[in-house]
Amino acid sequence: MKRALFEEDHEQFRELAVEFNARQIAGKYAQWEKEHQIPRDVWQSAGENGLLGLAVPEEFGGMGIDDYRFRVVLDEEFVRSGHLAVALALHLHDDLVLPYLLAYGSQDLKQRWLPRFVDGSTVTSCAFTEPGAGSDLRGVRTKAVRDGDDWLLSGQKTFIGNGAYGDAAVVLARTDGQTARAGEDAFTLFMVERSEGYSNGQPFDKMGLRASDTAELFFDEVRVSDADRIGEVGQGLAYIKEQLPQARLAIAVAASAICTAAFDQALAHAGERSAFGQALTEFQNTRFELADLKTEAHVTQSFVDRAVLAFNEGELDAQEAAEVKLWASESAKKLTDKALQIHGGYGYIMEYPIAQSFTASRLLTIFGGTSEIMRETIGRAL
Incomplete structure (x- = not known):
């Protein structure tokens, strides 16, 4: 097709x-x-x-x-x-x-x-999540306090991609001066460049996607110009909600590509390997597994392609983005597992592409909002 x-x-x-x-x-x-x-x-x-x-x-x-x-x-x-x-x-x-x-x-x-x-002179990261606030951004405790024409930013972020070697981050900080659980208008976004008080921890030793560094960020009264405030004070969460469709579509697109790659990798390996004197593709069970992989990868690709076209037309809303992110990321996790099984012991060796696909796909049901958050988003709109 x-x-x-x-x-x-x-x-x-x-x-x-x-x-x-x-x-x-x-x-x-x-x-x-x-x-x-x-x-x-x-x-x-x-x-x-x-x-x-x-x-x-x-x-x-x-x-x-x-x-x-x-x-x-x-x-x-x-x-x-x-x-x-x-x-x-x-x-x-x-x-x-x-x-x-x-x-x-x-x-x-x-x-x-x-x-x-x-x-490419500046590498950036997205610093929203914190040790006590992952998908629940209203639990963010990083704060920005007015100091003349500037802000003083203090707090800690975690699981920040490009965090260790990046030059700057878009940071979500609380700006209402309160300590109780925040309301919708309590947060503001800032574009923060490395300067005195802006530091990072060592890159995390991740199970996959290891070349992309992920680290904690620390802000100790970092002076941020009000000119580097993104949008209006107190509108940070509203802006994040408005941009969720693109963030989640991006993950779905990557997941779909991994699904297709997993099928291609499994098919190539099955065609090259033999067992009991015959190629793996001559076993009916292998052919059935490959047929399922191809079909599910195609279904995922079609769903994601439709979402991409909807996004281009400005018609992809948060609920639909949650649906496509949920389906594609869960499919990538499932399909890479099946494709790895077809590889047998070779699938467990990291130099094989399927092993890298398998470990990478495991992040996608967590990153950008967990599958459980996606289901909650979809369920609330029913």
């Missing part, structure tokens, strides 16, 4: 993504996994090749591409190449930070930050 999502421009962009993976990442990725770090020159090269900040308007150095299908192409090629952590790192930059600057940033804020998003 021919896939109708893409047009000629997208396929030309795919050639660029394929070439970038082959030239800049292939043969180096395993070392990055050991070091828990994507080298800075990779970010700069991604910027030079037009792979960062696709939605940034031309006046700020970008291409002003508001067609999310180009982001889908990037994900598919990074995942197909086995460079899943790079896909995640770019997602954090482009899908979890950039939208806030584009939608709510002042003209001055955009002028100062957006060119740095595009050229």
Whole structure:
């Protein structure tokens, strides 16, 4: 069945993504996994090749591409190449930070930050979650207190992608001066650059996506200019809710790409390996498992493709985004498990792509809101 999502421009962009993976990442990725770090020159090269900040308007150095299908192409090629952590790192930059600057940033804020998003000179992270507040952002305790024309930011964040080696973060902080459980208007977003008082812990030793660093962030009375406030005071949670569809669609797109890759990896392995004197594909059970993998990967891809088109039209709401994120992430977890089983003992070896897909997929039912939160979101709207 021919896939109708893409047009000629997208396929030309795919050639660029394929070439970038082959030239800049292939043969180096395993070392990055050991070091828990994507080298800075990779970010700069991604910027030079037009792979960062696709939605940034031309006046700020970008291409002003508001067609999310180009982001889908990037994900598919990074995942197909086995460079899943790079896909995640770019997602954090482009899908979890950039939208806030584009939608709510002042003209001055955009002028100062957006060119740095595009050229790869600044790596950013999204600092919302805290040790005592994961998906429950109303439990955030990081605070920002007025000090003249500035703010003093204090608190701790955890599970922050790009946190250890990033240059700046969009930070959710409480600005109502209270300590009781917060209301909807108690939080504000800030774009915070590394400076005195802004530090990080060592990168976490994760089970997967190890090249993409994840760490704790600490803020000890960090001075933040009011010019780096994103939008209005007290509107932080409202802004986050408005941007949830893109954040969750991004995860669904990655999950769908992993589903397809898992099938491809299982099919290739089954065709190459034999047992009891015959190829694995000659066993009916293997063929049935592969048939299920192909069908479920196709169903997931079709669902995600429809959501991408809805997002392009401005019609993907929070509930529908929760549905597609729930389905795609749970499917990725299930399909990579089945594909790993087909690999047998080889599937347990990290140098095999299916092992990396398996460990990467386990994050997707947690990241961006757990599956339980997705179900609650969907259930409340029934």
